[in-house]
């Protein structure tokens with residue numbers, strides 16, 4: 001084994017880089033309107049805006065003239081205008097106008113980085129990998145051609161969505177391990193999310209880790225009024241349901257029986273800060289009568305019930321973030337201290353994270 005590889009193998013997962021050759025989520029579609037928006041994805045400052053057709057564009061958030069942030073500027077048609085001296089940039093990252101350019105001067109040939117970006121299922125997905133888009137043989141190009149993971153339930157009429165934003169001062173590995181370790185239902189007992197998880201099976205390949213737990217769920221969504229279980233604990237009854245959790249690099253997805261599906265879409269900011277979007281779906285699949293109603297009514301119902309699990313979801317996030325941030329603090333105080341982990345799923349998850357970074361550096 002080369003010494004570089006050896007160094008990576010022994011590298012601490014808490015200071016691990018990301019593999020940038022994947023689609024990450026930098027925001028919700030609704031967060032980008034008619035002003036440039038500044039986002040950070042793994043230490044890269046990015047400005048996101050909509051051009052005159054409403055198409056999302058993403059550029060490096062840096063004016064090449066004096067290195068200030070382009071996100072302080074304005075959108076003029078299809079161009080982004082810097083706040084300082086009014087230089088303009090097109091969606092190729094090229095300078096397309098300088099307001100005081102003399103007749104005998106040429107436009108500067110400066111160019112800033114352009115990011116592949118897509119809007120899909122209510123979210124903005126960005127590919128931070130360094131892609132030479134003309135190089136079809138490059139493995140990065142192949143990853144770029146893959147579609148973002150997506151959230152197919154987002155527009156589906158049978159699913160009611162709730163979104164909660166996770167902002168935690170911790171490395172992304174702590175968040176993923178929290179999401180994959182269903183033994184932490186203990187922390188959420190007052191929210192009655194799930195109980196008695198027991199690991200049944202782990203499957204892993206180069207891109208994902210799928211873990212099956214058996215568990216008890218408090219919720220059964222089989223009548224239209226069952227949704228009120230989200231608000232009234234007295235209506236909940238424990239019953240067994242399979243609990244699947246998957247780390248589909250770099251995101252996470254889970255199902256509890258057939259009533260609930262949850263996604264966590266990641267935007268790692270740096271080694272000690274992570275943003276993520278948690279999306280909870282309650283399924284209306286069991287109500288076949290509902291499916292016969294006109295589409296406009298079903299859409300109205302879906303939109304009216306949007307956010308119905310907000311209190312539950314936000315409550316779970318606060319509890320999780322507190323634990324995750326404490327883990328990070330303890331790690332920074334003493335990086336050598338070892339954990340005593342019993343859950344094999346976390347070994348698989350750490351292996352995938354490390355392999356993803358190692359492959360990139362081979």
Ligand code: FES
Nearest residue numbers: 063065066082085
């Ligand atoms: S710094 Fe942007 S135009 Fe001068």
Ligand SMILES: [Fe+2]
Nearest residue numbers: 184188316320
């Ligand atoms: Fe949790």
